[in-house]
Amino acid sequence: MGEIYYLALIKLHQLKKRVTIHDIAKELNTTAATVSRALNNNPSIGIAMKQRVQEMAKKLNYRQDKIATSLRSGKTQVIGIIIPSAKISFFGSVVHGIESVARKRGYRILLFQTNEKYTSEKEGINTLLQSNVDAIIVSISKETTNYDHFLEVKEQNIPLILFDRTNDTLGFPSVVIDDFKGAYLATTHLIKQGYSNIAHICGQQHIKIFEDRLLGYKSALKDAGLPVKDENIVMGDVSIQSGEEAAEKLLQLTNNPDAIFAAEDFMALGALQTLKKHKLHQPGQFGLVGFANESFGQYITPTLTTVDQRNIEMGEATAELFFSLPSKDLYKEGQVAPKITLEPELIIRESSSRKSDK
Amino acid sequence: MGEIYYLALIKLHQLKKRVTIHDIAKELNTTAATVSRALNNNPSIGIAMKQRVQEMAKKLNYRQDKIATSLRSGKTQVIGIIIPSAKISFFGSVVHGIESVARKRGYRILLFQTNEKYTSEKEGINTLLQSNVDAIIVSISKETTNYDHFLEVKEQNIPLILFDRTNDTLGFPSVVIDDFKGAYLATTHLIKQGYSNIAHICGQQHIKIFEDRLLGYKSALKDAGLPVKDENIVMGDVSIQSGEEAAEKLLQLTNNPDAIFAAEDFMALGALQTLKKHKLHQPGQFGLVGFANESFGQYITPTLTTVDQRNIEMGEATAELFFSLPSKDLYKEGQVAPKITLEPELIIRESSSRKSDK
DNA sequence: CTGTTAGCGCCTTCAT
DNA sequence: ATGAAGGCGCTAACAG
Numbered sequence: 001m002g003e004i005y006y007l008a009l010i011k012l013h014q015l016k017k018r019v020t021i022h023d024i025a026k027e028l029n030t031t032a033a034t035v036s037r038a039l040n041n042n043p044s045i046g047i048a049m050k051q052r053v054q055e056m057a058k059k060l061n062y063r064q065d066k067i068a069t070s071l072r073s074g075k076t077q078v079i080g081i082i083i084p085s086a087k088i089s090f091f092g093s094v095v096h097g098i099e100s101v102a103r104k105r106g107y108r109i110l111l112f113q114t115n116e117k118y119t120s121e122k123e124g125i126n127t128l129l130q131s132n133v134d135a136i137i138v139s140i141s142k143e144t145t146n147y148d149h150f151l152e153v154k155e156q157n158i159p160l161i162l163f164d165r166t167n168d169t170l171g172f173p174s175v176v177i178d179d180f181k182g183a184y185l186a187t188t189h190l191i192k193q194g195y196s197n198i199a200h201i202c203g204q205q206h207i208k209i210f211e212d213r214l215l216g217y218k219s220a221l222k223d224a225g226l227p228v229k230d231e232n233i234v235m236g237d238v239s240i241q242s243g244e245e246a247a248e249k250l251l252q253l254t255n256n257p258d259a260i261f262a263a264e265d266f267m268a269l270g271a272l273q274t275l276k277k278h279k280l281h282q283p284g285q286f287g288l289v290g291f292a293n294e295s296f297g298q299y300i301t302p303t304l305t306t307v308d309q310r311n312i313e314m315g316e317a318t319a320e321l322f323f324s325l326p327s328k329d330l331y332k333e334g335q336v337a338p339k340i341t342l343e344p345e346l347i348i349r350e351s352s353s354r355k356s357d358k
Numbered sequence: 359m360g361e362i363y364y365l366a367l368i369k370l371h372q373l374k375k376r377v378t379i380h381d382i383a384k385e386l387n388t389t390a391a392t393v394s395r396a397l398n399n400n401p402s403i404g405i406a407m408k409q410r411v412q413e414m415a416k417k418l419n420y421r422q423d424k425i426a427t428s429l430r431s432g433k434t435q436v437i438g439i440i441i442p443s444a445k446i447s448f449f450g451s452v453v454h455g456i457e458s459v460a461r462k463r464g465y466r467i468l469l470f471q472t473n474e475k476y477t478s479e480k481e482g483i484n485t486l487l488q489s490n491v492d493a494i495i496v497s498i499s500k501e502t503t504n505y506d507h508f509l510e511v512k513e514q515n516i517p518l519i520l521f522d523r524t525n526d527t528l529g530f531p532s533v534v535i536d537d538f539k540g541a542y543l544a545t546t547h548l549i550k551q552g553y554s555n556i557a558h559i560c561g562q563q564h565i566k567i568f569e570d571r572l573l574g575y576k577s578a579l580k581d582a583g584l585p586v587k588d589e590n591i592v593m594g595d596v597s598i599q600s601g602e603e604a605a606e607k608l609l610q611l612t613n614n615p616d617a618i619f620a621a622e623d624f625m626a627l628g629a630l631q632t633l634k635k636h637k638l639h640q641p642g643q644f645g646l647v648g649f650a651n652e653s654f655g656q657y658i659t660p661t662l663t664t665v666d667q668r669n670i671e672m673g674e675a676t677a678e679l680f681f682s683l684p685s686k687d688l689y690k691e692g693q694v695a696p697k698i699t700l701e702p703e704l705i706i707r708e709s710s711s712r713k714s715d716k
Numbered sequence: 717c718t719g720t721t722a723g724c725g726c727c728t729t730c731a732t
Numbered sequence: 733a734t735g736a737a738g739g740c741g742c743t744a745a746c747a748g
């Protein structure tokens with residue numbers, strides 16, 4: 001009677017308590033050390049013992065405690081990611097790519113969003129360092145101009161990899177696409193389609209990707225023997241509205257353009273609205289190319305020619321870059337940080353149809 | 359000389375070695391316990407001591423080791439999330455919402471993707487349990503029909519919250535939107551706009567959200583005194599192509615419909631392509647409403663009336679639901695799990711313009 | 717108010 | 733091939 005009660009108590013206790021290697025050891029009349037070795041496939045453990053340990057582990061529903069393992073080993077098998085926002089589809093896709101590759105290697109992902117705030121970014125770095133992550137992957141917030149928080153990561157000798165929103169002066173490995181080339185491809189495509197007075201809606205020039213896109217645009221014009229006209233370059237700020245306004249300005253030029261290369265899809269979309277207002281949206285009437293390959297591009301009318309940024313691949317490449325890093329002398333003096341540049345891909349759709357003659 | 363060398367060694371050592379509460383204690387001629395208490399703002403520590411500890415902590419650039427804290431306390435302050443894919447914008451947005459709320463409470467996010475695979479989902483649960491997360495948030499993979507892995511979470515007495523892709527039979531807290539109501543709103547709106555022969559492109563009926571949307575559609579028709587005709591209900595599978603095909607079928611009916619409510623935006627988009635082919639896309643000519651509020655809806659021509667699923671709010675509500683859960687008797691026998699139902703919102707755009715008379 | 721002690725679960729010397 | 737012992741960094745119980 002009392003015994004049954006006692007057994008019930010034990011049972012209750014077991015439900016609450018986590019199964020440890022000690023429990024397995026006790027059942028097998030051996031020690032935790034042996035169990036640990038057996039589970040980690042240590043060669044010095046006999047095959048018979050390994051069998052028994054594994055069976056008992058399964059029987060007791062043992063699950064390794066990663067926290068304890070991390071504390072002991074100093075490695076967490078966790079990669080921290082800092083992005084502006086998971087709701088921006090580009091970053092969601094990159095995270096997808098990183099997670100896929102990381103998981104195959106037994107790594108987990110700790111996610112942190114900055115909402116483009118510098119203070120959140122600092123906080124994120126701090127949190128991830130506290131969490132002892134094995135690596136940190138960052139796409140820099142728009143607001144960030146001070147980079148001391150990243151240097152702290154370097155001091156801790158923890159790998160930090162930048163993607164897309166990078167900064168070459170800090171000496172961190174990075175992954176980007178070739179924005180110059182993307183812009184060059186886009187502009188050249190418009191030229192080949194018969195357009196000759198091609199305008200550019202550019203982005204803020206303190207952001208490197210937009211600077212590169214402007215340079216690519218100019219270079220393409222030059223290489224084709226076309227003039228680069230200042231009046232044909234109007235600044236926008238990655239919004240539909242700024243695209244509309246920029247296009248409006250361009251259409252009011254005395255010698256108005258016959259095509260626009262916008263540095264970003266949302267700006268291109270705005271430009272398209274303006275073109276529609278001016279009845280200039282028929283295929284072949286006016287050339288238009290965007291940049292980013294946002295999903296709406298294939299659904300709008302006309303469908304939008306754009307430059308694909310290889311979102312998923314960027315995530316995969318970023319994760320793989322981490323795994324390819326040397327474990328020693330990560331930030332060796334005078335060593336140049338690896339930089340992976342992905343090839344952009346021009347996605348040709350209706351908005352850049354060959355210029356019609358009439 | 360030897361002394362300088364020795365100092366250099368110490369310096370080198372300090373760079374590598376993490377600063378612990380013991381280091382702070384040593385500097386202050388006190389013990390680690392006191393430092394720990396001071397840093398955790400324990401009331402039994404004198405204000406003067408707290409000051410000194412905090413200053414020294416800052417001076418030495420101390421950072422708490424969350425791993426050690428977790429091991430000791432049994433709490434990780436980490437929430438695990440399992441979703442089909444971060445590259446699907448809906449899930450990205452939900453993750454955004456969860457992370458925002460969690461971070462305000464000092465929680466971090468461990469992210470896991472299933473790619474709609476049952477085995478990955480199982481693996482995810484296992485990984486998160488190994489990581490000792492304080493809660494698990496899941497949107498069930500399409501492939502999943504066996505739910506034992508979720509029950510294991512229950513056995514460990516760890517809170518598990520489902521969102522969107524939920525299952526009411528498992529007894530877990532959950533967050534969804536009212537799909538029935540969303541469909542009802544959409545259909546009623548079309549009726550009020552003057553359409554009377556409204557068709558429905560439905561989704562696979564074993565998925566609850568699609569079942570509810572069909573029911574909402576039928577209910578709205580009945581309440582308006584309109585007949586529910588089987589021929590007006592065609593099945594699709596959440597793709598543009600299936601939307602095109604379904605619309606094609608509907609337009610070939612002898613008594614063909616004057617409006618379509620599609621159970622999902624991509625199906626609506628496909629339907630729209632078909633309408634364009636049949637020159638039925640002028641506002642007021644043919645009514646069309648989708649479901650999901652995908653971003654492309656506001657950019658296509660005509661802009662798409664749709665039902666918003668409150669992505670971000672869903673994430674926020676899910677996180678908040680976790681924080682509102684009782685810490686004791688989480689899965690008490692016979693207790694009914696809380697279920698939060700968010701209100702869908704009808705987003706009215708051009709594609710459902712009032713029916714014109716001609 | 718502060719110090720002592722012990723241990724979370726694991727792994728890794730060192731010893732046998 | 734296995735056991736014993738110690739410690740990763742932190743905090744809670746128990747003493748004063």
